[in-house]
Amino acid sequence: KQWYQRRVRGRQMHKICEQKRRDGLKSALETLKMTIPGCSVLSDQSQQNILLKAYQFVCDLLRKQQSNKVVIEELQNMREKNDILQSEIDYFKEEYKKLSSLPMSNVPTSSNMMSSVKQNSSHVTS
Numbered sequence: 001k002q003w004y005q006r007r008v009r010g011r012q013m014h015k016i017c018e019q020k021r022r023d024g025l026k027s028a029l030e031t032l033k034m035t036i037p038g039c040s041v042l043s044d045q046s047q048q049n050i051l052l053k054a055y056q057f058v059c060d061l062l063r064k065q066q067s068n069k070v071v072i073e074e075l076q077n078m079r080e081k082n083d084i085l086q087s088e089i090d091y092f093k094e095e096y097k098k099l100s101s102l103p104m105s106n107v108p109t110s111s112n113m114m115s116s117v118k119q120n121s122s123h124v125t126s
Contacts, residue, residue, distance in 0.1 A: 039053045
């Protein structure tokens with residue numbers, strides 16, 4: 001008799017545990033269905049279709065994440081190039097200020113530069 005009662009109790013415990021497991025799974029699928037965009041309006045809301053829709057959603061997120069990484073890297077490269085160009089602009093502004101502050105007699109003109117080029121070229125040919 002004790003053996004039979006233990007067996008009945010064991011079945012009851014198994015039944016209770018199995019019901020809890022199924023309730024947890026059902027609750028998780030319901031949460032998933034409400035979380036995944038477009039999943040709550042599926043005509044066929046079988047567990048398989050809910051999981052398939054969730055899988056597709058996760059794959060789409062991973063694709064977008066990868067694409068965002070590429071865009072972020074490109075943006076970082078553009079920022080670095082922009083910083084280099086900004087440094088060059090600052091350098092040329094400083095050079096312009098220096099040249100602008102010189103008296104006009106010290107600033108090379110195109111005719112002065114041409115005569116300087118001619119003199120240099122005659123030295124080279126000699």
